[in-house]
Amino acid sequence: MNQETTRGLTLIAPPFGYAFALLALPLVAVLVLSFWSQDYLTIDRGFTVANYVEAVSDPIYRTLMGRSLLIAGAVTLVTVVLAFPVAYYVSFRVAPRHKSLWLFLITIPFWTSYLLRIFLWKVMLGFNGVINSALTGIGLIDEPLTFILYNANAVVITLSHAFAPFAILPIFVALEKIDRSLLEASRDLGETAFTTFFRVTLPLAAPGVVAALLIVFIPTVGDYVTPAQVGGPGGLMIANMIQTQFLALNNAPMGATLAILAMLCVTVVALAVVWLSRRLAGGGAR
Amino acid sequence: MTDPLIRLRGVNKYYGDYHALRDVDLDIAAGEFFSLLGPSGCGKTTLLRTIAGFEGVSGGSVAIGGRDMTRVPPNKRPTNMVFQSYAIFPHLSVAQNVGFGLRKRSDLNDDARRAMVADALDMVGLEGYGGRAATALSGGQRQRVALARALVLQPKVLLLDEPLSALDRKMREQMQEELIRLQRHIGITFILVTHDQEEALVMSDRIAVMFDGAIAQLAEAEDLYRRPVDQRVAQFIGVMNFLPAAVAADSVDAPGLGRIPLDAVGVRARANDAPTIGFRPEAVTLLFPGQDAPDRVTDATVAEVVYYGDMTYYDVCLDGTDAKLRVSMRNVYGREVMEIGQRTRLAWSPGAMVLFT
Numbered sequence: 001m002n003q004e005t006t007r008g009l010t011l012i013a014p015p016f017g018y019a020f021a022l023l024a025l026p027l028v029a030v031l032v033l034s035f036w037s038q039d040y041l042t043i044d045r046g047f048t049v050a051n052y053v054e055a056v057s058d059p060i061y062r063t064l065m066g067r068s069l070l071i072a073g074a075v076t077l078v079t080v081v082l083a084f085p086v087a088y089y090v091s092f093r094v095a096p097r098h099k100s101l102w103l104f105l106i107t108i109p110f111w112t113s114y115l116l117r118i119f120l121w122k123v124m125l126g127f128n129g130v131i132n133s134a135l136t137g138i139g140l141i142d143e144p145l146t147f148i149l150y151n152a153n154a155v156v157i158t159l160s161h162a163f164a165p166f167a168i169l170p171i172f173v174a175l176e177k178i179d180r181s182l183l184e185a186s187r188d189l190g191e192t193a194f195t196t197f198f199r200v201t202l203p204l205a206a207p208g209v210v211a212a213l214l215i216v217f218i219p220t221v222g223d224y225v226t227p228a229q230v231g232g233p234g235g236l237m238i239a240n241m242i243q244t245q246f247l248a249l250n251n252a253p254m255g256a257t258l259a260i261l262a263m264l265c266v267t268v269v270a271l272a273v274v275w276l277s278r279r280l281a282g283g284g285a286r
Numbered sequence: 287m288t289d290p291l292i293r294l295r296g297v298n299k300y301y302g303d304y305h306a307l308r309d310v311d312l313d314i315a316a317g318e319f320f321s322l323l324g325p326s327g328c329g330k331t332t333l334l335r336t337i338a339g340f341e342g343v344s345g346g347s348v349a350i351g352g353r354d355m356t357r358v359p360p361n362k363r364p365t366n367m368v369f370q371s372y373a374i375f376p377h378l379s380v381a382q383n384v385g386f387g388l389r390k391r392s393d394l395n396d397d398a399r400r401a402m403v404a405d406a407l408d409m410v411g412l413e414g415y416g417g418r419a420a421t422a423l424s425g426g427q428r429q430r431v432a433l434a435r436a437l438v439l440q441p442k443v444l445l446l447d448e449p450l451s452a453l454d455r456k457m458r459e460q461m462q463e464e465l466i467r468l469q470r471h472i473g474i475t476f477i478l479v480t481h482d483q484e485e486a487l488v489m490s491d492r493i494a495v496m497f498d499g500a501i502a503q504l505a506e507a508e509d510l511y512r513r514p515v516d517q518r519v520a521q522f523i524g525v526m527n528f529l530p531a532a533v534a535a536d537s538v539d540a541p542g543l544g545r546i547p548l549d550a551v552g553v554r555a556r557a558n559d560a561p562t563i564g565f566r567p568e569a570v571t572l573l574f575p576g577q578d579a580p581d582r583v584t585d586a587t588v589a590e591v592v593y594y595g596d597m598t599y600y601d602v603c604l605d606g607t608d609a610k611l612r613v614s615m616r617n618v619y620g621r622e623v624m625e626i627g628q629r630t631r632l633a634w635s636p637g638a639m640v641l642f643t
Contacts, residue, residue: 185373188367189366199386
């Protein structure tokens, strides 16, 4: 081993050790745990796939997993669709010297704690909450709306708000990177401002949009605080069940199994998104 | 020129308080190779973008092909542009870039479009490159793609915004010749923006020299070089030597040159400040020992020698002045290049002088 290699290895050793101890080892532990089983108070260390069989066959797990993916998908869609115009506005309409101020303003709501924001949404969406009082007050509705709290809708609303900047920022960066003369070239070649958006701006912003999709989707599938607080019984997600398995039901192996399956689902969806975007973008160059 | 293809009348453009274009009147004929030449910030690119439709005007009118286009957006104008950065779409292939503007043409089917793209690539010397990713091209190739992309739409006017400035010297000279050939071949109007006077002289039928948002002089290349309207233009186009001049009733006095009758001076032009007499480096010669001159001769000393192979540039001091004057001489086989400090004689004639008053 020459000196250069030794130096390189020395340099990456601490972060590598850190990543190994705090990411790889726990993952392996969860994976191993998922193939064991709970025997009342002790853990039976015999290898078994019984947990997996149960997880796949019991409809409660399937329902929760499916609902998690659906809610996360809805959150992702809502967040990215709402984030794009914001990012577009900041990138294309705001004067360059005001852009950082705008980005700063966008992050302000995130100075308060995550939990606090969830409680604030409860206040907003509740039976006697801000939205219902306001709507009843101006006479738009007679009865308070009940579909906006303690169900899946509430989870989608709360999470979409929570992840907005994570979607705005990557899209903003992608839009900033677009050479403005490309838009002029498109106009020059006969496209209107509207068609230029679809033929030039959107395809070039695609990497940012894909990043936003993944950044929002991956953590929301596994979120459990928001569904526990505003989801009600119909808004619970797979992570709530994992928590229940580990803590309330004292069945760590089953929880580990569900965690592994949830990870697999996320991986499959993420890979599908990346593959799809590659195909759409790559269609151009070949 | 009875019916110009492009007619600008009283075009003014303000950016806030900044007056970018000042009362520009301009007629450009069909089939002309026209250049807008000037230092950076003179408004030449703004003028080009006004013709393309990217910049609205604060006052005045723009007509193309006899139709008023002052308020017409760029996608509805019969002009196409080659951008300084080329603006090649990075998400599309070469063929898709070239065919970008053809998609609007509903009178064409896919085969016709493909054929037109292939022809356009052929024309710029990129046959067979259609399938490549646009990002995998060199600077010169991008330039050609940008050219093909604009020309495939058969515009009435092709606008070129400093298209050669990003290329190295060899490539630039090659592209200059190709552009000239292409323009003669297809016969459409080219309007070139450049800050490179040599490029403008080499390529254009006519040149408009711009300073501070206004056209200072509009002329053919040779006219521009030989008969500049003022000192600024003379200084910007090529090299000119300047000496302060004292103008009397029928003669002019310049230090080192002596008295010259006014009616013998070749060209009269406007002075931007004090009266000045000027001449081009190649309009005079240095005499080697034993040579004689038909007209006037002034003693001088060689102060600097810049050897270019085929040419040598000498800076000489005329006896009785401090001013260094540049003289360019073609090198002749078998004759030594002069040395610094060597005594020499400057041969000149009043007819080669330009008087700025």
